[in-house]
Amino acid sequence: MYWEYDDLDGGREACDYVGDTTTTLRSDEPQYAGTATQSVESMDFVLRKKPDMPPVIARYLKSVRKLAKSILLLLLLDTELLLKDENNNAxxxxxxxxPTRSGxxxxxxxxxxxxxxxxxxxxxxxIWDRDKWVVPTSRVVVLAGDTLESITGGRVRAALHRVPxxxxxxxxIAYFQPLNDDADIGPRNLEGLTSAQKRKANRTYPRVTQLEHILDRDAAAYRRKKDLGK
Ligand SMILES: O=C(O)CCC(=O)C(=O)O
Ligand SMILES: [Fe+2]
Structure with a gap:
């Protein structure tokens, strides 16, 4: 088994697989310090071909994708429009x-x-639940992310979480389900909200694409890491 980068806190190692290609993102590489305008091409630049996915992980991925698809169907009636290919860029x-490291x-x-x-x-x-951290004991936990918060105009909040x-x-094993790279993640289906609520949702959640949002957040995380002198 191969384990890759040392992430922001130094308390863990991770290995990423993107779609069906075994790849890893190295967040500590200078070219990763991109901006929101970073293109798909430069993103590819930090994706590295890795050895094949171990069969047990491939089996897990198959099951988790089925679960992800069911959740997508529950969440979004227009899934087809948003997610052309179920394997997309998850x-x-x-x-x-x-355990031996501090932090x-x-x-x-x-x-x-x-x-x-x-x-x-x-x-x-x-997971942060209004005013306290809760500790789920189940093996599998589903967390709402930024994109769900954004497309629902804040009606579903992204789950703040941590591992002390x-x-x-x-x-x-974390499976991250995005929309297509080029999908607009701005608020949608705001019928039923007052016009003040609609304005607030549109002000709070900008119309950016899924990929722009991910690159933006990654760039911010990289800047934070640099500020911490790591
Ligand atoms: O290890 C976990 O339980 C959580 C990992 C996580 O939050 C992440 O990789 O974004
Ligand atoms: Fe997370």
């Missing part, structure tokens, strides 16, 4: 937390996509 991330497992954040399906080998994930310092061994 990322499957294998995570291994490192948190993963600091609090929201995921960028529509939703994430997280499998955890043992509890550790914490991990004492023992913990692995997790």
């Amino acid at each position: 990322v499957l991330r294998l995570l291994r937390y490192l 948190v497992g993963i600091s609090e954040h929201t995921d960028y996509e529509l939703f994430s399906i997280v499998y955890q080998s043992r509890p550790g994930l914490e 310092r991990v004492e023992g061994k913990r692995v997790s």
Whole structure:
């Protein structure tokens, strides 16, 4: 098994698979410090071909995609318009937390996509619920992401989550379900809201594409990492 980059907190290692191609994103590479205008081409530049996906992970990916598709059908009646290909650009991330290192497992954040399906080998994930952190004990957790918050104009909130310092061994598999790269993630289907609410939704959530949003958030994370001197 191959494990890749040291992420922002240094408390874990990760290996990313994008679509059916085994690839990894190295967030510590200078060319990754892009801006919102970064193109798909420069994104490809940081995708690296890796060895084949292990069969057990391929089987897991097949199942998790089925689950993702069901959730998409529940969420969006116009799925076909938004998601031309069910395999699109979803990322499957294998995570291994490192108990010997200091720092948190993963600091609090929201995921960028529509939703994430997280499998955890043992509890550790914490989710912010209005005024407190809750600790789900289930193996599989579905989290709303930024894109779901944006397309619903804030009616569904992205789940803020974190993994505090991990004492023992913990692995997790995160499946991130985005819309198509070129899909507009601005608010939609706002019928039923007052005009003030509609204006607020349109002000809060800009009309950017899925890919622009992901690159934007990645660039911000990279800047934060640099500011921390890591
Ligand atoms: O390991 C986990 O349970 C969560 C991982 C996570 O939040 C992420 O990779 O975005
Ligand atoms: Fe996350």
